Amino acid sequence: MLNKALMRKDLKSSSMLLFILTLFFVGLYPLRTIMELDHLRLLESGSGVSQVFSNQMNTFVENIFSGNEISVLAIIGIVVLAGMLIGSERNTRRHEFSLSLPFTRKNLFITKASIGIGAITVIVSVNILLSYLIIWISEYSDALTNFNLVEMFFVPLLAYLAIFAFTLFIGSISGEMISQIVLSLIFLIFPYGFLILASVLMTTHGFAARLNAALWDDWLVNIVLPFHVMELGGPESSVIFQLAVSVIILIVSLLIGTKLYEKGKSEHNGEFLLFSHLKPIFLIGIVGCFAMLGGMIFRVFGDPAGAIIPFYWLGALIIGGLAFLITKRLLQMNVTMQNN
Amino acid sequence: MLLQSAWGKVMIQVQNVSKTMGNQNVLKDITFTVGKGTITGIIGRNGAGKTTLLKTMVTIVDPDNGTVSINDRDVFADSKAKESILFVADSVEALKNYSTTAIASLYADIYPHFDHDYFQALMHRFEMPSTKKIKQYSKGRKALFSLILAFATRPDFVLLDEPTDGLDVVVKKEIMRFMVDEVAKGDISIVIATHRLDELEALADQILVINQGEITETFQLDHLQERFKKWQVVYREHMPDFLLNHLHILQQSGRVYTCLGEGDLDDLESQLKETEPLLYEELPLSLEDLFVAKLGSERIAE
Structure with a gap:
């Protein structure tokens, strides 16, 4: 099913990003491991086996294999990689060229998915393995007893794969790269963001106890993919739940993505969305969320006067109105680079 | 109903193809055939639907109704049928960062009949220098290179969208002579969408006139x-x-x-x-x- 020519074509367009992604993961794992080991050596040589050193030893492996700021870059890199594979093609003539080739659209989509899934699996696995080996050959190899294969390898790997697959799926409904990337980033954290907006709406109108983002934190960590990468730990059931969520999102995104990629019309390339009947849904969704965001911001100004509800609705109207005007333009745009 | 072309065996068969984009009927019940070893011109004013028709023939655009078959194989159901048809519009623009060698190698992987020796021979014949990036070619050279690539894949059909648009007279004549040579010596058929009627007159066997998405006239130039x-x-x-x-x-x-x-x-x-x-x-x-x-x-x- 995989064709050498398609692989070469798509690898060529994504090679730079794969290189950058590799750098991110080298920074995230082996480089960080080397730096953490140096830090440990420094602590040990400075004060002998102190409490600080012991604490550091205990959390050393966890620190290395949990997320940090570079994980955010890695997530963005993966989203942009999927954007390069689908969205940027739609912005240029490459998509039409691909469609004219003697391959099915399913072939085209599966090739893109395979490149991303293969590359992410190799990059993440090799870098985690390198980190593991660096620790293993060091004088602190005992710390590896804290290494948990499922939690520190499979959970982040599957989360990265699911993020990639989800972005490919978004690429099958969006008409160009920017909308694919922006929509993917929004929907990846949507449950978290929406819950905050909804809880502010509820508390503003006197339903404080019913909905509070803090109460949902554990649940959110499990369903919001970036949290799988950024946070470690939790009970074993939570880890299994995270794996299940990643696998489900990965499989469902690929299946629905393939079908929608086959159905997408090339004449809508460059538009915000490929499927025009989705436009009203997105218009309502975007305007609604921005209205709630406006309300959340403006309610602060009403607080001193004890008029948070009027201010909430004033903010909702202003920001929601602006969002309506901008989104309407956005849904009518066409970004196609004719000479690319 | 099986349509028969004026040249006997039916090769490309476009049947009852319709396409609506937005509120506009871009193609309306288009039916025609293209025979073996012929040049077919599609003429029409700007926005008449010429390019959309060519794009539909290589599945870039999905029709709402109708079928396109190549040697009795439906291109929408059997993607391999497209191994014998090349759409020369923006292929080189799409691969503008490729070197000449890389692009030839890519085409060889895609098209099983790609003839590397013939590709080199054509490059030599037209004194085309190799380049590390296709985008470094001038517009004329890009057009010529597109045709060289297309004919080196040894296809049955080549679809051209305004192939000489914006080219100088010398390159234009070179390209036209090249196309006539290719058709004359083999079984290749060419479909050209253009508004350059003067050029078609010297080349085409069959002319389809397309107006507001409909084929209003079909002429055999001989008749x-x-x-x-x-x-x-x-x-x-x-x-x-x-x-x-x-x-x-x-x-x-x-x-x-x-x-x-x-x-x-x-x-x-x-x-x-x-x-x-x-x-x-x-x-x-x-x-x-x-x-x-x-x-x-x-x-x-x-």
């Missing part, structure tokens, strides 16, 4: 003289009204009429003579005359 005649007629006052209904007036300057007759030409000619014009002569027929007669009074050939 053109049998179907149409062009006259210049001068009257003392003006052309009789009954004649105006039977002729396409291509141009009128005072009492001088340049007109095109279609159908029973002998009958028309005798009617014309009966009106006793001051001057009456037959003029050589050009494609542009047909275009003007069928699609409007605008002169579009440059």
